[in-house]
Amino acid sequence: MSRSGAEIRVVDAGPEHLATITAIYNEAVRNTTAVWNSQVVTQEDRRAWWQDHQRSGYPVLVAVSPGPDGEQVLGYASLSGWRASFTGYRLTAEDSIYVAAEHRGRGAGRALATALIERARALGLHVIVAAIEAGNTASIRLHRSLGFERVALMRQVGVKFGSWLDLALMQLTLDSRSLPPGRS
Ligand SMILES: CC(C)(COP(=O)(O)OP(=O)(O)OC[C@H]1O[C@@H](n2cnc3c(N)ncnc32)[C@H](O)[C@@H]1OP(=O)(O)O)[C@@H](O)C(=O)NCCC(=O)NCCS
Known part of the structure; x- marks a missing residue:
């Protein structure tokens, strides 16, 4: 439940969410230092990104709530491989969380981040890394x-x-497991 009283649900993102995901990402590109890109992207670019996550098994989640015209997407979040071209980092992932400017401060970011942590545990990951612009107090x-x-x-x-x-x-270590002897 958000602080505004509207119900927030977090679900896996599907193709039907890509238009809003693209709009949220592009707003962050244009107006924030949350994403260190200057180029806005097309919906096809986000489709390829989403498909890549489907293939790799990393989650893309959306926070949704009832809106005036039906269910609305408040924000989205994902896990991606951290330094993924090196197999030694395979138990570490990086998170990304973006909430639409008009829906910030109502609990969607917390709902998304909490759900991502649950998914990371379910995937057997060991560490989540958050790489955050140092002045981004909210994040x-x-x-x-x-x-x-x-x-x-x-x-x-x-x-x-x-x-x-x-x-x-920043990092969250999810468990205190020991690797079996001899395993690298
Ligand atoms: C950072 C972001 C994801 C937070 O999502 P949100 O839905 O606005 O945050 P929530 O309402 O769930 O608040 C969760 C916590 O974040 C912190 N927070 C949120 N907004 C804040 C603000 N304006 N100032 C300080 N802290 C803030 C608080 O700790 C808050 O918990 P509290 O309300 O119990 O104190 C969102 O502001 C956003 O998308 N910003 C632009 C993109 C971005 O910076 N993404 C992160 C890239 S690393």
């Missing part, structure tokens, strides 16, 4: 409230809107 607080801790601050590794960007790396 840093959200992640901290869910148990993520800041493990690194990388200075001036990005640039957007004519400014250097610092990157805060």
